[in-house]
Amino acid sequence: MTFITHLADSARRATRVAMGATLGLGLVCAVALGAPVPVFAQEVAATAPSIRAIPQAQGSGPALWVISDVDSTIYLFGTVHVLRPSTGWSSPGLEAAIDSASEVWFEIEDPSDQSAVMPLVQQYGVSPDRPLSSLITTGDLNLLNLAASKIGLNAVQMDIFRPWLAALTLSVAPLVEAGYDPQSGVELVLRQRALASGKPVKGLETADEQVRILAGFPEPAQVAFLHETLRGFEDATTDLDALVAAWAAGDVDGVRRLGVDEMKAGGEELYQSLLVNRNRNWAGQIQTMLDGSGVVFIAVGAAHLAGDDSVQEILQDRGISARRVQP
Numbered sequence: 001m002t003f004i005t006h007l008a009d010s011a012r013r014a015t016r017v018a019m020g021a022t023l024g025l026g027l028v029c030a031v032a033l034g035a036p037v038p039v040f041a042q043e044v045a046a047t048a049p050s051i052r053a054i055p056q057a058q059g060s061g062p063a064l065w066v067i068s069d070v071d072s073t074i075y076l077f078g079t080v081h082v083l084r085p086s087t088g089w090s091s092p093g094l095e096a097a098i099d100s101a102s103e104v105w106f107e108i109e110d111p112s113d114q115s116a117v118m119p120l121v122q123q124y125g126v127s128p129d130r131p132l133s134s135l136i137t138t139g140d141l142n143l144l145n146l147a148a149s150k151i152g153l154n155a156v157q158m159d160i161f162r163p164w165l166a167a168l169t170l171s172v173a174p175l176v177e178a179g180y181d182p183q184s185g186v187e188l189v190l191r192q193r194a195l196a197s198g199k200p201v202k203g204l205e206t207a208d209e210q211v212r213i214l215a216g217f218p219e220p221a222q223v224a225f226l227h228e229t230l231r232g233f234e235d236a237t238t239d240l241d242a243l244v245a246a247w248a249a250g251d252v253d254g255v256r257r258l259g260v261d262e263m264k265a266g267g268e269e270l271y272q273s274l275l276v277n278r279n280r281n282w283a284g285q286i287q288t289m290l291d292g293s294g295v296v297f298i299a300v301g302a303a304h305l306a307g308d309d310s311v312q313e314i315l316q317d318r319g320i321s322a323r324r325v326q327p
Helices: 003-007 012-024 027-032 092-100 114-124 138-149 163-177 186-196 207-215 219-231 233-248 252-265 268-290 311-317
Strands: 064-068 072-079 103-106 201-203 294-301 323-326
Touching: 064 092, 072 092, 072 186, 072 268, 092 186, 092 294, 092 323, 103 186, 114 207, 138 163, 138 219, 163 207, 163 219, 163 233, 186 201, 186 294, 219 233, 233 252, 252 268, 268 294, 268 311
Parallel strands: 072 294, 103 201, 103 294
Antiparallel strands: 064 072, 064 323
């Protein structure tokens, strides 16, 4: 079965992709913060968010792993890129790991840097010569107008978006409306803390690489993604609530079932591009880090640290063991 057939199989595919992005693409923070908006020359606040206290987790909190050798310690922590401010995820083990680190790594160095994302959106996400209205049905165009109104836009303004950008933007919109705040996402909170304490912050990949993943899908697949996003727009929050609850409780099998397996059901091409290929890349970078010394804290989308193709499993196949230390 092709990627497009999988994607069009059910309206729930849109929720699967949206959840996958929320757990698997740091770029989702920039989109939630309004990366497409500068296309219309709307002003974006330049002030950095204040350092936030992390709400205390109920129980042991999200899962944490450690990889170590004689002179290196590397922590792996799964994240959710957009969270409700009240979601608790702090724990003594996590705090100790962060404090002990000499440097902090994320998927991309600054997921909220719209000055970096804006040119990429303009280059890969905008196509005035192939407007959305020429690619989607009248019914979907009406749904697009309704969904766009939730974020202060309309179908005419979004007509220049490529389907992938429209779909990702509208996948995140209902989450923000339901109280999920990109400023409360794990990466942004941890990044502010790291910078405040003078720790170097680095990225495993670039925003350009992340944009190219989505922009590289064939146009019919992008249209199918947008179609299912529009059909599932009103229900996008329900499954994410369950997934975040599993993540916050350290239920890695729940993250695998609700996030990774659901994304895989959306199509092998999507699964390989968003998760597996990137996991292999990151595993190689972690191997290189182990050749050095010191303590490194790595925070990536929780989907990358769950399931048979997780970063830890790939490392295990290469003879490197990750030990779970929390909970």
